[in-house]
Amino acid sequence: MMKFKVSGLVADLMPNIRLIQGSGHFMLNYHADNSGALHTLRLGYCCVTLVFMLLQYGCNFVNLVLERGDVNDLAANTITVLFFTHCITKFVYFAVRSKLFYRTLGIWNQPNSHPLFVESNNRYHALALKKMRRLLYIIIVWTSFSAIAWTSITFVGESVHTTKDPENENLTISEPIPRLLVRAWYPWNAMSGMPHMLTLIFQVYYVFFALAHANLLDSLFCSWLIFACEQLQHLKEIMKPLMELSATLDTYVPKSADLFRAPSATSQDNLIENDYNSKNEDLKGVYSTRQELGGHFRGAALQNFGAGGVGPNGLTKKQELMVRSAIKYWVERHKHVVRLVTAIGDAYGVALLLHMLTSTIMLTLLAYQATKITGVDKYAATVIGYLLFALAQVFHFCIFGNRLIEESSSVMEAAYSCHWYDGSEEAKTFVQIVCQQCQKAMSISGAKFFTISLDLFASVLGAVVTYFMVLVQLK
Amino acid sequence: MTIQMIIERNDVSKLSESLQYFTTLVTFVWKLIYFDIYKKTLLEIEDVLSASIFYGYSNQQLKLLKDKVASGQVAGTTFRVLSVAAVAFWGLPPFLDSQKSKSLPIPGWFPYNVTQYYYPTFAFQILGIANTAYTDCSIDILSWVLISIASGQLEILKETLKNINYEEGDLKTVEEKLKKGVRHHLEIVNLVSKIEKMFSKGIFLQFFASVIVICFTGFLMMILPVVSMQFALTFTYFVCMMCQVAMYCWYGHDVMTTSSTIGDSLYMSNWYESDLRIRKTIFIFLEKTKKPVTLTAGGFVTLSLTTLTTILRSSYSYFAVLQRMYNDE
Numbered sequence: 001m002m003k004f005k006v007s008g009l010v011a012d013l014m015p016n017i018r019l020i021q022g023s024g025h026f027m028l029n030y031h032a033d034n035s036g037a038l039h040t041l042r043l044g045y046c047c048v049t050l051v052f053m054l055l056q057y058g059c060n061f062v063n064l065v066l067e068r069g070d071v072n073d074l075a076a077n078t079i080t081v082l083f084f085t086h087c088i089t090k091f092v093y094f095a096v097r098s099k100l101f102y103r104t105l106g107i108w109n110q111p112n113s114h115p116l117f118v119e120s121n122n123r124y125h126a127l128a129l130k131k132m133r134r135l136l137y138i139i140i141v142w143t144s145f146s147a148i149a150w151t152s153i154t155f156v157g158e159s160v161h162t163t164k165d166p167e168n169e170n171l172t173i174s175e176p177i178p179r180l181l182v183r184a185w186y187p188w189n190a191m192s193g194m195p196h197m198l199t200l201i202f203q204v205y206y207v208f209f210a211l212a213h214a215n216l217l218d219s220l221f222c223s224w225l226i227f228a229c230e231q232l233q234h235l236k237e238i239m240k241p242l243m244e245l246s247a248t249l250d251t252y253v254p255k256s257a258d259l260f261r262a263p264s265a266t267s268q269d270n271l272i273e274n275d276y277n278s279k280n281e282d283l284k285g286v287y288s289t290r291q292e293l294g295g296h297f298r299g300a301a302l303q304n305f306g307a308g309g310v311g312p313n314g315l316t317k318k319q320e321l322m323v324r325s326a327i328k329y330w331v332e333r334h335k336h337v338v339r340l341v342t343a344i345g346d347a348y349g350v351a352l353l354l355h356m357l358t359s360t361i362m363l364t365l366l367a368y369q370a371t372k373i374t375g376v377d378k379y380a381a382t383v384i385g386y387l388l389f390a391l392a393q394v395f396h397f398c399i400f401g402n403r404l405i406e407e408s409s410s411v412m413e414a415a416y417s418c419h420w421y422d423g424s425e426e427a428k429t430f431v432q433i434v435c436q437q438c439q440k441a442m443s444i445s446g447a448k449f450f451t452i453s454l455d456l457f458a459s460v461l462g463a464v465v466t467y468f469m470v471l472v473q474l475k
Numbered sequence: 476m477t478i479q480m481i482i483e484r485n486d487v488s489k490l491s492e493s494l495q496y497f498t499t500l501v502t503f504v505w506k507l508i509y510f511d512i513y514k515k516t517l518l519e520i521e522d523v524l525s526a527s528i529f530y531g532y533s534n535q536q537l538k539l540l541k542d543k544v545a546s547g548q549v550a551g552t553t554f555r556v557l558s559v560a561a562v563a564f565w566g567l568p569p570f571l572d573s574q575k576s577k578s579l580p581i582p583g584w585f586p587y588n589v590t591q592y593y594y595p596t597f598a599f600q601i602l603g604i605a606n607t608a609y610t611d612c613s614i615d616i617l618s619w620v621l622i623s624i625a626s627g628q629l630e631i632l633k634e635t636l637k638n639i640n641y642e643e644g645d646l647k648t649v650e651e652k653l654k655k656g657v658r659h660h661l662e663i664v665n666l667v668s669k670i671e672k673m674f675s676k677g678i679f680l681q682f683f684a685s686v687i688v689i690c691f692t693g694f695l696m697m698i699l700p701v702v703s704m705q706f707a708l709t710f711t712y713f714v715c716m717m718c719q720v721a722m723y724c725w726y727g728h729d730v731m732t733t734s735s736t737i738g739d740s741l742y743m744s745n746w747y748e749s750d751l752r753i754r755k756t757i758f759i760f761l762e763k764t765k766k767p768v769t770l771t772a773g774g775f776v777t778l779s780l781t782t783l784t785t786i787l788r789s790s791y792s793y794f795a796v797l798q799r800m801y802n803d804e
Contacts, residue, residue, distance in 0.1 A: 429754040
């Protein structure tokens with residue numbers, strides 16, 4: 001049996017992944033034991049979930065078609081159908097494009113590392129982990145709360161709907177319908193007794209799992225964005241030590257100079273004053289010169305630059321190599337983050353587009369339904385519930401998309417605000433090209449049609465309010 | 476046709492029918508005129524394309540170009556098939572719809588009695604329409620394929636830039652490769668500006684006409700019964716028009732997005748290993764690539780997906796106005 005070792009993003013997101021697998025998504029990798037029997041079992045579980053979801057969705061749809069006579073019912077049923085369209089879409093989308101998701105999850109499997117920046121890397125990694133866990137808890141609590149609220153509201157108020165009186169065309173009477181979470185058509189009579197119980201349980205399962213499907217995928221997407229943002233924070237933080245590392249000797253003393261206090265006769269470390277080094281303890285303890293730069297030291301000892309060991313920039317050869325390796329780390333790490341963000345966009349962009357399309361229609365209808373609220377009753381509660389849930393879903397990914405945009409556009413500020421003017425020529429050109437590159441912020445786009453940011457959320461919210469106002473006026 | 480329109484200006488539905496065909500035909504005539512005026516530019520484009528900078532790339536890179544051109548050709552073929560279908564639908568109603576026998580495909584006023592010379596007039600109209608549709612298609616497809624060639628060349632440039640290895644070889648070879656990339660970029664920009672010079676005015680008129688045509692066709696689709704031949708014709712025509720506009724916007728958008736990511740692909744190479752002199756060249760090149768290569772229609776409307784949404788939105792507003800007018804009658 002192959003030893004199952006997880007690394008990178010998969011290790012960080014293991015709770016997410018387990019939950020996603022538990023809820024029946026088609027995520028069949030990342031198991032310790034992937035032998036034939038267990039694999040088939042898991043695949044079977046996913047397919048059964050899919051079948052149940054589709055069956056219930058079909059029943060909803062049939063009910064929509066049957067009840068299309070009454071405008072109110074039509075609106076209400078359309079909203080329900082659209083609401084569960086999100087969930088079905090995400091489920092099917094994941095099943096179809098799971099390769100892209102696996103690729104994104106595997107992208108951070110081999111990050112580069114540099115001895116100088118390990119501590120900072122670990123710190124931000126831990127921060128990202130903490131945030132991702134917190135997000136997951138919030139999502140779980142919210143989903144459970146919504147499911148429970150939905151179930152409990154079913155038992156409040158009358159379970160009736162109005163239809164035309166068969167005797168008199170102009171009057172409407174109330175006709176009792178089964179007390180279920182979601183109005184649907186079933187080929188059996190679910191009014192009372194055993195069938196009613198079973199149908200109720202099935203619907204509770206359906207609602208809970210459908211909500212879980214949609215929300216868990218969204219939270220996976222947002223966790224990726226959290227990770228990318230924290231990596232960008234890490235890059236911004238190490239810019240300053242990097243610049244100081246490359247500072248010329250006569251203008252500024254680099255804090256890491258004591259690292260180069262090697263027992264080598266040609267080293268020109270005539271620079272240290274202790275108070276500088278005390279400000280930057282993190283570099284001291286982590287790095288062990290002899291171990292890491294043994295080879296370089298030997299090389300440096302053989303170099304003659306003329307006036308004793310100092311290169312053209314005022315740096316020793318050792319320092320130059322150090323700077324170059326640090327720059328290489330920075331750039332490669334930044335490129336890695338860019339690749340991650342591109343992969344996230346490829347994997348989830350279309351799903352976001354579909355989500356926004358469905359949401360737009362659903363929110364328009366909800367605005368219409370909201371104009372018919374007459375008081376604090378079950379109807380008001382359900383409409384407000386739907387509205388809040390839909391808006392919360394959009395807000396969820398908009399806020400993280402926005403954070404990514406902000407973080408990536410502030411990298412340039414960080415590059416500028418470190419003491420670049422003290423750096424070597426090489427460091428200055430490095431800052432030049434980095435500033436160029438980071439002027440354009442990295443963003444996630446919904447299949448190129450729109451960017452995910454708080455602007456999007458604001459426009460959605462504004463549109464809903466506008467429709468509501470207009471419809472209220474028209475009444 | 477003009478006279479017919481003037482006679483029937485009070486009846487909105489009949490007017491819209493004549494107007495949509497009229498607009499298309501007028502647009503086509505103007506596009507043809509512009510094509511003729513700028514035909515020298517087409518020769519210039521061909522000269523630009525035969526410059527040596529565009530050749531000599533590996534098979535893998537050429538595959539990028541081929542993919543783009545192939546997709547352009549698929550789009551073109553689809554469009555052509557659709558327009559042929561539209562023309563066929565145009566010709567069929569007189570034969571299949573017993574109510575409308577002996578009526579002409581395009582409403583028009585002729586200085587003689589139509590029923591006497593029915594078949595010649597009919598043939599004349601059908602031939603005219605078929606010719607128009609086919610040539611119109613060809614002009615559009617030509618511009619799409621040229622744009623997709625430019626886009627493919629940009630992809631090749633991006634691949635080359637990503638793969639320059641600044642570590643190996645001496646300074647001169649690396650510098651040469653970078654300079655080649657810069658020259659390639661310049662040539663592509665040149666090519667796109669020539670394409671724009673040639674087709675720009677025609678595309679602008681096309682957009683203008685498309686707004687009108689889409690709204691009228693949509694309006695007609697609303698008032699016609701669904702299962703008639705007329706509806707099928709109007710629907711195919713609607714799809715054709717949408718396709719035309721959408722394709723222009725799509726290819727323009729494609730070039731714009733590809734050219735704006737040239738800087739990114741240069742960044743993805745190992746530039747930090749390069750010499751200071753090379754970095755200065757990289758920097759100037761990156762500054763230039765910040766400005767994306769855009770195609771404009773008539774000089775001020777850029778071809779992109781945003782323009783497409785604007786066109787659709789304006790068509791919808793005119794459509795809503797028309798509907799209002801129709802309901803008021």
